[in-house]
Amino acid sequence: MPQIAQLAETFSSQIFWLLVFFGIVFFVVGRGMVPKVMGTVAQRDSQIGSDLAAAEAARAQADEEEEAWRKRENENRAAAQALVAKAKADAAASSEKKLAAAQKRLDKKLADAEAAVAAARTSALAEIEGVAAEAAQDIVQRLAGVSVTAASAKKAVKEAMSNG
């Protein structure tokens, strides 16, 4: 076993070179490079962490904005609906008023027309009475040779008409 057979002659060189090379590994690689590698990892981790936090914050803000937008939208919708309802009510009121005015006008026209018709009838009736009285006077004169006064003829006609 060379490990034992050569122990006396090689142990010092083994120890010396191991300390030299392990020392180089420890100070150059372990102390020099490893912290930098780990620093890179830590930096990446913190970068990822902050990116995630930023994304989370952006999401929260988007949610907030959506909420605000929804609220505004709801308000706008309510306002629009109120406006529509008011316009509807106004329109209904004004059309009612117009209808009432038109109705009134029509009623007045009807009343006027009725009055005119009544007047025409009365005048017509009076004319018919007059004509009938004259006719009755004539007829009586011609048939009975009696001359009646216009007044009595009129009276008789009126009686006959109201009876007949």
Place this chain on the structure above:
Amino acid sequence: MAAEPAKVDPMYQFTIEPLFGSENWEIAGFNIAFTNSAMWMLITTVVLGIFVWGGMKRELVPGRWQMAVETFTGFVENMLEANIGEAGRKYVPYVFSLFMFILFANLLGLLPLGIVGLHPFTFTSHFTVTGILAAISFSIVLIVGFWKHGFHFFSLFVPHGTPLPMIPAIFLIELVSFAVRPFSLALRLFVAMMAGHVLLEVLSSFVIDGTNAGAHFGLLVGLPSFLLMIGICALEILVAGIQAYVFALLTSLYINDAENLH
């Protein structure tokens, strides 16, 4: 150690040889020859350095390489955080270096470079190496423990709720189990790596010798050994990762004892 050509010596692969005529280099009387073991430590260091360097592009969206490196650092970081807690983060450089150094050494030592004439050397199969690594881990445990808790650190050896008369015995048992830790840490890795490499070498000698002995032996011994070898190779890759993980995990558990007592 000259192996005869017809035979395969399964232990030969662990032989340490000085390279580039450096066998007489010395510091304060100690030989520091630049051996094949040191060569593979250098290769491991360079490959590991290149690997981690490739992961330093610091891109927000990582490429494959960066992802791979970050997976390893994240793995070590999670392990330390799970075992030690928030205080474990400061040990990431050490445990990462330890884990990756052992892992790369184990894996590089498994590379089939013998095909192109190179001889891969697994320095984690030498207890001088694993022993030093375990000693470093254990020193950190001791230093952190006494630094943070002073002599209160000895309460580690007296679990909560120990009856008073039992305390001396329990203290001794716990002290021994604590003192054995660096040895078990070192031997586990050393034995696992050595056993795997010896097994592969023995099986390959079956294949070679069996086939050389004739077609019958080749079919009867060589072929099954070869199939088994393929399976063992996959197993060894797994063991390379598991042993590196176990070493790092136990180190972090021991540091946890020092950090938090229990």
